[in-house]
Amino acid sequence: MNALHGLTLNGPGRLVETPPDVLAAFATDQGPVLAYAEPRAVVWPTSVQGVQDVMRWAAATGTAVVPRGAGTGVSGGAHATGGCIVLCLDRMNRILELNAQDEVAVVEPGVINADLNAAAAAHGLMYAPDPASYRTSTIGGNVATNAGGLRCAKYGVTRDSVLALDVVLADGSLISTGQRTFKGVAGYDLTGLFTGSEGTLGIIVGITVRLRYLPVAIQTVAAFFTDFSTAAAGVLAVGAARVQPAIMELLDGATLSALDDAHGSSLRSRGNALLLIQTDGFGADAEADVVRRVLAALGGTVSTEGSVEAERLLELRRHSRGDAIAHQFRVGEDVAVPRSALVRYVAELERMAAQHRVNLKVVAHAGDGNLHPTFWVQAADDGGRERLEAALDESITVALSMGGTITGEHGIGQFKLPWLPQEQQAEVLELQRRVKAVFDPVGILNPGKAIPGGEPGEPR
Amino acid sequence: MNALHGLTLNGPGRLVETPPDVLAAFATDQGPVLAYAEPRAVVWPTSVQGVQDVMRWAAATGTAVVPRGAGTGVSGGAHATGGCIVLCLDRMNRILELNAQDEVAVVEPGVINADLNAAAAAHGLMYAPDPASYRTSTIGGNVATNAGGLRCAKYGVTRDSVLALDVVLADGSLISTGQRTFKGVAGYDLTGLFTGSEGTLGIIVGITVRLRYLPVAIQTVAAFFTDFSTAAAGVLAVGAARVQPAIMELLDGATLSALDDAHGSSLRSRGNALLLIQTDGFGADAEADVVRRVLAALGGTVSTEGSVEAERLLELRRHSRGDAIAHQFRVGEDVAVPRSALVRYVAELERMAAQHRVNLKVVAHAGDGNLHPTFWVQAADDGGRERLEAALDESITVALSMGGTITGEHGIGQFKLPWLPQEQQAEVLELQRRVKAVFDPVGILNPGKAIPGGEPGEPR
Known part of the structure; x- marks a missing residue:
């Protein structure tokens, strides 16, 4: 039937069977699994019309729909919930338009972030948001989670590059929000409301993004420090020198050890902390000069101009995702704190x-x-998991006490929901529940994600 | 009584009289007046508690509340409506915090944009959004309208600098949205929803903004062209050279003539269009070099390096607000179109x-x-106003047909409401009405502004 693969809607509630291995594969994203549930089916629409058909059927049957791109999220935002169908958008992967003069692209939600960047690069342009998963994650998923990345401090998060959206609502109707122009203030910011809403307000089926200029020059600086505090002080010193780096990554000694273990390098012997800074654009060289001078003055061991090693280290950092290790339990965090609290916060973590x-x-x-702290214990460690959970919980609470947030870029999903009421007051949560009810009165859109309420079986 | 000036809430519905001249002065902002109404009273709270008192009283009495900063808006967003009170926030004008390390400031809504910038400059920082009214308009008003300005292309609009808000809701309760950190994705983007909502969803009483670095260098380039099309082509050529100017202003021949009339200059004799470009930051000099080369290659008469005149021309442009001229009727526009449509659109305007x-x-x-086109006729011109209205209407319709928006930065207010249904589909307008109802179920917050519906006397 029409544009759906894996599902034939040949009568209310009649699903074509999805093979068990597919159901299992699409039951979770990369987030910690709290409550396991396989979907009833997985469907792959290939057109907007196909998505509308699914949503009309879901609305008619009261079936929960969990939208999903590449499933690279790490907060469980795409975990299946009991009785749901998974709506997988990765086959809607066409770049519909790339207009170099307007500096915009229009894409389907399943376009891979790196693919859009490759297409844009042919015109001297780039799509700025660069989550660690950029080689595999979809723009639709990036928008649904308002994904961050390395270049945010200079170029902003996903929201700052999204101009307009096409969205299929819970009842199957199709709306357009925003505008193709860089500026526009007509009506409420529904584009911003959908961005980061994790599929709980509508299914994003079309995205107009602003592109930026590929930098004419890039400089990378690596600076090793004897202690983390001084490296963190380097972050503030670069700011005080009025340099806005494109990338500014801070790695502690344990991360250097982990990189050494994985790659046979000897970074850890060179310091207890590494600061990696990339400047870009017409001022890249001048900015890198200032960065090197500032960090050397703080006692850092600073790479020389045009250092190939500095670039290699940044590549290493960019692609060092914390892969699961069989004999360890680990939890990864995603808090953000005000910049001046970096040193104090890491001391607290230690x-x-x-x-x-x-x-x-x-x-x-x-x-x-x-910050992305990772806590871990050996699997054989008796009581280790409980101590891990206690450290995790405390790390989040302390970040909040310093004026931080429980999630800088990964999203609430399912994993972070228990902590959300610590960050946001009851009135704010209630407002969000009521906003959700405006868009999804029956509660079929990714229930139990992003905001409290609407968990399967929970009274609404 | 407590923190209110001009209003004593000593019983339901009992207003202390506001002098008639004050009622008249606060009946309108700088937007075209469509339906004249004086407020019942003007109140000046000086604290959050004072705003809460007003809203509780307004909720109890069903009184419409029109919030207002300096009243510099040009879309009638702060026009009084029948039976309303005007809630003027300009006495809540304290900078509560300016943290140079965190690069954030926390301000009350009545802080003048230029005052925040002066305070930030002492730390080598700036608040980037710079609407033409920055010397007189308030940050609260800037947030309420999601104000733009000259530096948007590089630094974004007001929304891009707002991290968190304190908002008094229609029932007088106080909520906080967003976070103090640059990144944060906990829950829905209510901060973005309030920004640009023109006082229809809540009263903004506290604002946390991100500050940017004051540029270490600035270069200004002026280029005269024999025709507007070539000047507009210069905009695209600068983009193709991968230079992101901080400011890029385009003035047509008639604007040059108007400046000549006002200032005794002779700009018009030097060309039919002027392109003013400012680069800033560590790459400013190199970028300006590229800009000058690119524009000269197009045939522009380009200012030399470090030109004092170029800077003076930009100052002239920045402060050339279209002051009313007694013997003329004029209408100002605020559409935006995709960059590649600039030439075609201006040809259509002509x-x-x-x-x-x-x-x-x-x-x-x-x-x-x-674009800010201005149409005008002599007051004595018989039928002139009707022709003016026809031109205005057509200019908006044509902008929409080119993929543009009816308002790039001034907001819908009251003035642009009739055109909003041409830009946004009925379903989107209805969604916004329902979002409004979540925040303001009784409809007392700036009724009849920003989105259709809720006009005084109109059934809700």
Whole structure:
């Protein structure tokens, strides 16, 4: 039947069978699994009309719909929920338009981030948001989670590159929000409301993004420090020198050790912290000069101009996703704190790790105060998981106490829901529930994600 | 009584009298007046608690509340409506915090844009959004209208600098949205929803903004062209050279003549169009070199390096607001079109002006395709106003047909409401009405503004 693969809607509630291995494969994204449920079916629409057909059928049958791109999210936003169907948008993967003069692209939601960038590069342009998953994640998923990345401090997050959206609502109707122009203030910012709503307000089926100029020059600086505090002070010193780097990554000693283990390098012997900074654009060289001078003055061991190693280190950092290790349990975090709190916060993390007897490593998108601490224990460690959970919980609470947020870029999904009421007051959560009800009165759009309420079986 | 000036809430519905001249002065902002109404009273709270008191009283009495900053808006967003009270926030004008390390400021809504910038400059920082009214308009008003300005193409609009808001809701309760960090994706983007909502969803009483670095260098380039088309082609050529100017203003011949009349200059004799470009930051000099080369290659008469005149021309442009002229009727526009449509659109404007026998001048924030055409006729011109209205209407319709928007930065207010249904489909308008109802179920917050519906006396 029409544009649907894997599902034939030949009568209310009649699903064509999805093979068990497919059901299992599409039951989760890369987030921690809290409550396991396989979907009833997985469907792959290939057109807007196909998505509308699915939503009309879902609305008619009261079936929960979990939208999904490449499934690279790490907060469980695309986990299946009981009785749901998974709506997989990765076959809607056409770049519909790329207009170099207007500096915009119009894409289907399943376009891979890196593919859009490759197409844009042919015109000297780039799509700025660069989550770690950019080689595999979809623009639709990036928009649904308002994904961040390394270049945010200078170029902003996904929201800052999204101009307009086409969205299929819960009842199957199709709307357009925003405008093709860089500026526009007609009506409420529904484009921003859908961005980051994790599929709970509508299914994003078309995205107009603003492109930026590929930088004419790039400079990368690596600076090793004897301690993390001084490296973090380097972040503020670069700011005080009025340099806005495109990338500013901070790695602690344990992360350097982990990189050494994985790649046979000897980074850890060179310092207890590494600051990686990339400047770009017409001022890249001048900015890198200032960065090197500022960091050397703080006592850093700073790479020389045009250092190939600095670039290699940044590539290493960019692609060092924390892969699961069989004999370890680990939890990854995504808090953000005000920049001036970086040092204090990492000191607190170290105290927690010692106190709860868990291992810790920290990387940070330091330019915007976004930290990814990882706690881990050996699988054989008796009581290790409980201590891990205790450290995780404390790390989030302390970030909040410093004026931070529980999620800088990964989203609430299912995983972070328990902590959301610590960050947002009850009135704000209630407002969001009521906004959700405007868009999804029956509660079929990714229930139990992003905001409290609407979990399967929970009274609404 | 407590923190209110001009209003004593000593009983339901009992207003202390506001003097008639004050009622008249606060009946309108700078937008065209469609339906004249004086408020019942003007109140000046000086604290959040004071705003809450007003809203509780308004909710209890069903009184419409029109919030207002400096009243510099040009779309009638702060026009009084029948039976309303005007809630003037300009006495809540304290900068509560300016943290140079975190690069954030926390301000009350009545802080003047230029005052925040002066305070930030002391730390080498700036608040980037710079509407033409920056010397007199308030940050609260800037947020309520999601104000633009000259520097948007590089630094974004107001929304891009707002991190968090404190908002008093229609029932007098106080909520906080967003986060102090540059990144944060917890829950729906309510901060974005309030930004640009023109006081129809809540009263903004506290604003946390991100600050940017004051540029270490600035270069200004002025280029005169014999025709507007070539000047507009210069905008695209600068883009193709991968230079992102901080400012890129395009002025047509009629605007040059108007400047000559006002300032005794002779700009018009030097060309039929002027392109003013400012680059900033560490790459400013190199970028300006490229800009000068690119524009000279197109045949422009380009200012030399470090030209004092170029800077003076930009200052002239920045402060050349279209002051009312007694013997003329004029209408100002605020459409935005995709950058590649600039030339075609201005050609269409010229055709309309000729066809409707009205005068025309055009300035554009060309970097983001945002145009401010002004049509005018002599007051004594019989039938002139009708022809003016016809030209205005056509200019908006044609912008939409080119993929543009009816308002790039001024907002819908009251003035642009009639055209909103041409830009946004009925379903989108209905969604916005329902979102409004979530925040303001009784309809007392700036009724009849920003979105259709809720006009005084209109059934809801």
